[in-house]
Amino acid sequence: MNELKNCTLCPRNCHINRYNKIGYCQAKAKMKISLVSLHQWEEPFISGSNGSGTIFFSHCNLGCIFCQNKKIRDGYGKEVSIKRFSEICIEQQQKKAHNINLVTPTHYAPLIRKGLIKAKENGLKIPVVYNTSSYENVDTIKMFDGLVDIYLADLKYYSDSLAEKYSKCHKYFYYATKAIDEMYRQVKQPIIENNLLKRGLVVRILVLPGNISDAKRIIKNLYDKYGDNIYLSIMSQYTPICKYKYSELNRKLSEDEYNEVVDYACSLGIKNAFIQEGEAAMESFIPEFDLTNV
Numbered sequence: 197m198n199e200l201k202n203c204t205l206c207p208r209n210c211h212i213n214r215y216n217k218i219g220y221c222q223a224k225a226k227m228k229i230s231l232v233s234l235h236q237w238e239e240p241f242i243s244g245s246n247g248s249g250t251i252f253f254s255h256c257n258l259g260c261i262f263c264q265n266k267k268i269r270d271g272y273g274k275e276v277s278i279k280r281f282s283e284i285c286i287e288q289q290q291k292k293a294h295n296i297n298l299v300t301p302t303h304y305a306p307l308i309r310k311g312l313i314k315a316k317e318n319g320l321k322i323p324v325v326y327n328t329s330s331y332e333n334v335d336t337i338k339m340f341d342g343l344v345d346i347y348l349a350d351l352k353y354y355s356d357s358l359a360e361k362y363s364k365c366h367k368y369f370y371y372a373t374k375a376i377d378e379m380y381r382q383v384k385q386p387i388i389e390n391n392l393l394k395r396g397l398v399v400r401i402l403v404l405p406g407n408i409s410d411a412k413r414i415i416k417n418l419y420d421k422y423g424d425n426i427y428l429s430i431m432s433q434y435t436p437i438c439k440y441k442y443s444e445l446n447r448k449l450s451e452d453e454y455n456e457v458v459d460y461a462c463s464l465g466i467k468n469a470f471i472q473e474g475e476a477a478m479e480s481f482i483p484e485f486d487l488t489n490v
Contacts, residue, residue, distance in 0.1 A: 206257040221257040228254035230273035232489035249293030258329040281311035330372035347379035354413040406444030
């Protein structure tokens with residue numbers, strides 16, 4: 197597969213031949229999956245009553261130091277063929293999943309694309325969710341035009357200095373917003389049927405402790421650009437899972453910090469937004485990655 201012989205799927209542009217070397221993300225030229233599950237912890241109109249058919253891919257091209265899924269970011273998982281991936285999609289549909297949820301798919305994009313085409317040929321009809329850090333090149337997103345129905349996109353940083361500090365990535369906001377523009381071009385305004393999202397763009401903002409001004413700038417940028425034609429998901433669930441060298445990351449987000457960000461979004465007039473109430477920052481919400489259903 198040519199895209200994997202000179203890999204430029206994300207803005208790190210490693211130009212690695214992944215058939216015989218590995219780049220920043222550490223992923224080889226074969227798809228690797230750590231868990232397949234009916235996930236109940238996505239936004240309500242994605243999880244619904246039956247759950248979202250999540251497929252958690254191993255490795256990650258962003259690699260945030262505070263990653264809650266470090267086990268799979270570091271490579272835990274099982275290699276699967278394109279055929280097996282397509283079968284997993286059909287199996288999730290048979291289990292009454294509301295959608296197929298591709299979690300951290302960027303570095304396997306061309307393989308996933310082929311698998312989705314095969315799955316749709318074999319009867320896959322439920323919506324496909326592309327669940328991403330958004331640090332990817334626009335041409336990668338273009339691969340999924342007509343195949344993906346819902347984009348569930350992080351917008352992690354406005355500040356380049358924060359992106360460099362926490363994720364060692366260059367110009368995150370520039371590249372992520374270009375990718376999100378392409379996502380919106382493909383899916384446009386949200387379509388909701390029976391309280392389930394069938395098509396549209398949801399952008400997640402994980403509010404980091406000590407960095408609420410960055411979250412506010414992200415929210416302002418998105419609302420100025422898209423208004424209520426997309427959904428925002430303002431997340432309070434940041435959970436420190438080890439001791440970090442940056443002191444601000446060694447605590448949960450305070451209630452006051454989160455409320456300040458939510459109040460700011462309300463002051464802008466945003467209507468289409470999810471907020472998290474109660475104790476969202478718990479390690480118990482982190483999936484047990486154990487190769488189930490792979």
